[in-house]
Amino acid sequence: MKRTIKILAIAIATLGVVTTSCSSNRDDEHQTAKYNVTGNWHITAYIDSLGNVADHSKDNYYMEFDKDMSYITNYLDQNVSGKYVYEGSDRVIVSTNVKGKVYYKITKMTGNELELTTYTPDGQDAGETYRLKK
DSSP states (O other): OHHHHHHHHHHHHHHHHHHHTSOOGGGGGGOOOSOOOOEEEEEEEEEOTTOOEEEOTTSOOEEEEOTTSEEEEEETTEEEEEEEEEETTTEEEEEESSSSEEEEEEEEEOSSEEEEEEEOTTSOEEEEEEEEEO
């Protein structure tokens, strides 16, 4: 009888340890970024919400994502700077000095090509896409 109680006590203690070491949903909030956008990217094209493409391959427009999480862009001769953070595995949020927050979803990334689509704070596609090249 003593042995049964002892085994039961060990089983209950083990169960307590197992259930408290399970992960929670909060663990998923801080996912590692799937992509690394660090670098100086030349904007080669802009695609609006209707699918119209503006070729900027010969223009000096760029987005720069630095290692220190700072952001600088020159687009349509407007300079904007700020800070960026990764959100989830494929999103980047930029807090700028001019436009407030800009939300980008990384829709494509290869060695030297990047495609960013803007989205709204509630996660809806905003319909603007930038194609960039290192």
